[in-house]
Each structure stands twice: as C-alpha cells, then as structure tokens.
Amino acid sequence: MERVLTNREAICQEGDAASHCTVLLDGFLVRSKIVGDREQILAVHVPGDFPDLQTLHLPVLDHDIVSVGPSRVGVIPHAHLKAILTASPTLTHVFWRETLVEAAIFREWVCNVGARSALASVAHLICELAARLDAVGLLQDHSFQLPLVQQDIANARGISAVHVNRTLQELRKRKLISWEGRSVTLLDRKELGKLAGFSGEYLHQRARPAAA
C-alpha cells in the first residue's frame, strides 16, 4: 500500500505500537525525539530507506517519524513482512544488515554531535547525505534537493539555528558548498570531506553505481 505525505506529516509517534513497516519511496523523513525543551533529530532518511524496520522486533516506538517536504512511502504490514522473512533466510539477513548499517550511522552521529565542531559537523551531514543520495542516483552533478530548513540542521546537530546560519555562511565563503532554496551543491567535495573528517566507510555501501 502506498501513502502520500505532505510536508511535516507524522508517520508515527513515540509510544505508538507499530503494526507495519515503512519504506521511503520518494522525499525525506526525519526521526526525532523531544528532549526537555529541545527536539533532537536522530536520523534523516532518503529514498530506499526502511526507517522503522526495528518495529518488527521492538514494536513500541521510542521516537517520532515525520516527513520533510512532500514524500511517498510504501506500507508493509508486519504480518506480511514476517511471512516473507520466514520464507527467506537470505532476505532476513538483508533486512538485518540494513538495520546494522543504520546503527553504524547512529554511531557516526554520536561522533558528530560529541566530537566535531559545528563547522565540521554540518559539513559532515552534507557529505553523508550526498553519499547516501548518490547511492540511489539522486545526486546529479554534485547537487541534490534537500527540503530541510536551518532549524532542522540545528536539531540534528545540537546547535542553535542562528549558529547553523553562520556556519553555512562560512561554508559558502570557503567555496565548499552552495545552498540556494532547496538545492545544495558540493563545490569541492574533497575539501569539504577533509574539513568534515568524512570517510564513507561507515555507510558500508556495497557498490557505487556508475556516475551519470
């Protein structure tokens, strides 16, 4: 079953008991959690991701999942998915692996918010999104569409929106990125990666598709 989402529409919320899984077909989703008076974004999902695969074994959600920009998701009932996995040990391992890569990304995010400066951390987020979008063919000519606003970046990185603004200005001043409207361009991917301390290893991408 398919479901079309407008901007900032909740798929599910903390405390919900999920009975189905979601696959993101088009657009973006973020997972977030309210911590005191702040909102912490835990993950940004790109097309091809299964953002709530963990509900198969941990049905009660410990965070919210919300669309960013117009999006489209596929919905798969748990019962259906379980039948498929029972029938195919190979698919079981594919899905398990998917959740393990996700965990590796969470680990890198701990490094981003814990050990990197605001500048490096924001640069790292852009590198990560570019690499993941590239893997599904959504990076064209070093550019991609990104409906996240500066407050989202702030919530993802644990810094203030004002500081995100100044950080992006610095990245633009250094001619590392351009960001106009919804369109982000990596002007110097190598230098940006160097500043961010980015290494794509943790994404455990199997193969890179040929460049367009």
Added chain:
Amino acid sequence: MERVLTNREAICQEGDAASHCTVLLDGFLVRSKIVGDREQILAVHVPGDFPDLQTLHLPVLDHDIVSVGPSRVGVIPHAHLKAILTASPTLTHVFWRETLVEAAIFREWVCNVGARSALASVAHLICELAARLDAVGLLQDHSFQLPLVQQDIANARGISAVHVNRTLQELRKRKLISWEGRSVTLLDRKELGKLAGFSGEYLHQRARPAAA
C-alpha cells in the same frame, strides 16, 4: 572459547575484518572511535552484551573495542554462529533484536551528547548503566562497580575531563550519587532520573528480575 583481558586491552580495531563474535562474560568493554584529535566513546558494554554482533553482516569494523578493567569474553567463530542461526529462525530474531536494542541506545546517546547539558548527560549515563546492570543482577543495593575513569566519561559525553570532575562534584553535592574508587551508588534514583530526563523505555528490557 574464552579469553581473559586485562585493563585497556584491545579486542579489535577499526579496519579489522572480524571472523568471530564476542560475548562479554565479565567486566566492561567500550567501543570508541578517533575523531580528529579526540576519542569518542560510542558505547559501554556490560556482561551479557554482544558488542560486535554486527560483524556477522558488516565484517569490517568502523571502530575499536577495548576492555576497561579486568574482563572475560567468550569468542564465537562467525561460521559457528551462522550455522546456529541457519538452524534456528527464533535465535536469529533474538540476535537481531539484540542489535536493534543497541541501535536504540545509540539513538539515546545522540540525544545525550546533542541535547542534554553536561550535568544531565552524565546523570543519564549513570542511570543507563544502573538500569542495564540491574537487568543482569549486577546492581546491589543501588550500587555497582564501574572501572571507567573520569576521562572515559568525558570521551563518552563529548565534554572535557575537567568538566566531568566538576559535574560529578555537583551530583555529589546534590546528594544524588556517591562515587568512591570503583564503586558508584545511586543515592536518589528518582531525582537523578528526573535531572537526567531518564526513561528506561529505550532499553526495551523485557522483564525486570526480582530485586535481590
């Protein structure tokens, strides 16, 4: 096979290709990653944990695993583990679930380093360790043994060791904890949890063992 570890002994390092998994039988392990000139601790493991289960599907490690204090681990070859999992879909789901709980803990750590103050974040770490140690019977009378030093707490929380020291003094001053030598005691679990914004939900513990 069993392996006995002394303090600060590496089990495996970033870049290694693992051919076996580990189960922590006794003591503590931390997973960490070097980020620029800092070390970020990604996870603290307690007895019963499988800290490198992900190597089954992602053999190349993206971080180090090191003992803290004298420890004892069991070593299970991948081939052996895969045979067991092939034979038992139930066990497959149990192990998968284990990695999903671990991912939930990573998410909470993102909140800790991203959205909580130093005081709340350190308090949260203590609450989490107490809850996890309680689940395996290693919390006695609100006390547990913890071989982590202040620099480790700093590396886990993305703050300086000096500030960890001052934070612990504040927690002691507020009569929330005592920490003498290796022994940590929760003097007021409720208040500590409140300060930390701690809710054990994310640990997805199935059942709590009866208190000793």
Added chain:
DNA sequence: CGAGTACTTGAGGCACCTCAAGTTTTGTGG
C-alpha cells in the same frame, strides 16, 4: 616506596548561546 595515573582546583578564554529585530522567501486564499 617510587612512578605513573587519576583526581582536583584555579583562572582566563572562546565557541556557541539567547534574545531581538529586520529582511527575504514561501505558501495560501481571494
């Protein structure tokens, strides 16, 4: 019992924060 490691304390500094006001862009109903 000596040497290394961990802990503590003080003091000055800075990366990032909050508040606040203005400008630009985006979305929406008439």
Added chain:
DNA sequence: CCACAAAACTTGAGGTGCCTCAAGTACTCG
C-alpha cells in the same frame, strides 16, 4: 495571479557553559 500572512533566513550584541592550560594532591600498583 496578486496580497497578505507566515515561515525562513540574516544580522547584531551581549552572555555563558564549557574549554584549555597549568599546577598541585591523592591514589594505585608493581
């Protein structure tokens, strides 16, 4: 397709939580 409101972005200025450096004290273990 315009008018208007709301949201997003930008800029300035003062503040603070945590940092770094540095020195001294107290463990711990061989």
